[in-house]
Amino acid sequence: MTPHGQMLLEVRDLVVSYPARGSAGKPLAAVRSVSLNIENGSIFGLVGESGSGKSSLAHAIIQLTPYRSGQVLFRGQDLASLKKPQLGAARRQMQFVFQDSLAALSPRRSIEQTLLEPLNHFRVGAPASRAKKAAAALETVELDADMLHRYPQELSGGQRQRVALARALVTEPELIIADEPLSSLDAPVQARIVDLMLKLRAELGIAFLFVSHDLSTVRRLADKVGVMYLGKIVESGKTESLFQQPAHPYTKSLLAAVPVADPAHPAPSVLTGEPPSPLTPPAGCVFHMRCPEKMERCPSIEPIEVAVGKQYGAPENERELKTAGHRVRCHLWDDTK
Ligand SMILES: Nc1ncnc2c1ncn2[C@@H]1O[C@H](COP(=O)(O)OP(=O)(O)O)[C@@H](O)[C@H]1O
Numbered sequence: 001m002t003p004h005g006q007m008l009l010e011v012r013d014l015v016v017s018y019p020a021r022g023s024a025g026k027p028l029a030a031v032r033s034v035s036l037n038i039e040n041g042s043i044f045g046l047v048g049e050s051g052s053g054k055s056s057l058a059h060a061i062i063q064l065t066p067y068r069s070g071q072v073l074f075r076g077q078d079l080a081s082l083k084k085p086q087l088g089a090a091r092r093q094m095q096f097v098f099q100d101s102l103a104a105l106s107p108r109r110s111i112e113q114t115l116l117e118p119l120n121h122f123r124v125g126a127p128a129s130r131a132k133k134a135a136a137a138l139e140t141v142e143l144d145a146d147m148l149h150r151y152p153q154e155l156s157g158g159q160r161q162r163v164a165l166a167r168a169l170v171t172e173p174e175l176i177i178a179d180e181p182l183s184s185l186d187a188p189v190q191a192r193i194v195d196l197m198l199k200l201r202a203e204l205g206i207a208f209l210f211v212s213h214d215l216s217t218v219r220r221l222a223d224k225v226g227v228m229y230l231g232k233i234v235e236s237g238k239t240e241s242l243f244q245q246p247a248h249p250y251t252k253s254l255l256a257a258v259p260v261a262d263p264a265h266p267a268p269s270v271l272t273g274e275p276p277s278p279l280t281p282p283a284g285c286v287f288h289m290r291c292p293e294k295m296e297r298c299p300s301i302e303p304i305e306v307a308v309g310k311q312y313g314a315p316e317n318e319r320e321l322k323t324a325g326h327r328v329r330c331h332l333w334d335d336t337k
C-alpha cells in the first residue's frame, strides 16, 4: 500500500457524453471536463443535484462508461492505456458500491457465493483460502457468520448495504467508489454505515469516492468535497473550508437547504427551479439561470476556476492555510486569482 498522503486517483479533464438518440438528436454531455484527486486513505465527497453527472463520472472512473477525452490515473497509471491483465489488477484495487443493493446483489446467490465471486474472478489467494476471506469480510462489516448462507432478499436494507460493502472490500481494494450507497436507508442505519466506512478508512486505510446528495453525511465523512452542477465541478476544497466558507452561490443554496443551518452565517435564498438540460447547456456560467447573485457578464462569459482565500493576504495567514486547495468557478471570485 502506498504511504498516506500519496496520490491514489487523479481524474484529469474528463468528458463523458452519451450518443445522440435518433438522427436529429444531439449528444448529451453529462461530464464536462472534470478534474479531481483522491489521496491514499482519504475520503472525497461528490455532491450535487440529481442529473448533475455524478454517476456518469463515477462509472467512467471505473471504466464502466467510456469517456470521450481526459484521463483517469490510478496510482499514476492511465487506466485507458492498460492492457487487460493490468486493468484487471487495477480494477481489483478499485471497487464499486451501487445505490440499490437489492438490484446489485443477485437474488440467486447466497451471501457467501456473492462474496466468493470477486475472489474467484480476481483469483485472490489459493481457492481453499477464499471461504475464510469471505467470512472475514462479513465480520469486518459487523454481520454474523450465519448470514453467509442467507440470500439478499432475506436481509434488511442496512444489512444488504453492509454485504455490498463487504463484497467491495473482500478483494482488499485501496479505493471504494460508492454511488449514493445510503440513499434508500433510514437515518439511524445511515449513521451506522457512515461509522463503518470511517472505521474501514481508519483501520484498513481504504480511500473512498463517496457520491451523495446528502450534505450532512458528506460533512461527517469526507476530507474533501466537490460540488457538481450540470457536468462541472463548480467548487471544491477541504470539507471544513467549503462548509464554513462556501464560495459558490450554488453551494450556498445547497447548504441553505440543509435543515440544521449554521447560525454563524446568514441563510442565502433557497434554490428554486430545475437545472437546465445537459442537452442544451447554457452559455457563460452553468448556474446563471438560477443564481441569486448573477451579474451582467455571467450569461455570456464562462468563469474559470480560481483559488478561494488568495484575497486574505500572505500565505502564512491562518485563514489562507485553512482554505488551501479551495477552488471555485464564479465571477464573484475572478478578481482574486
Ligand atoms: N446511459 C445514459 N444514456 C443517456 N443519457 C444518460 C445516461 N446516463 C445518464 N444520462 C444523463 O446524463 C445526465 C447525468 O446523469 P447522471 O450521471 O446519472 O447524474 P447524477 O448521478 O448526478 O444524477 C442526466 O441528464 C442523465 O439523464
Ligand code: SF4
Pocket (backbone or CB within 6 Å): 248, 249, 250, 285, 286, 287, 288, 289, 291, 292, 293, 294, 295, 298, 303, 329, 330, 331, 332
Ligand atoms: S458566475 Fe455569476 S451566475 Fe455564475 S455563480 Fe457566479 S455570480 Fe452566479
Ligand SMILES: [Mg+2]
Pocket (backbone or CB within 6 Å): 054, 055, 056, 179, 180
Ligand atoms: Mg446518480
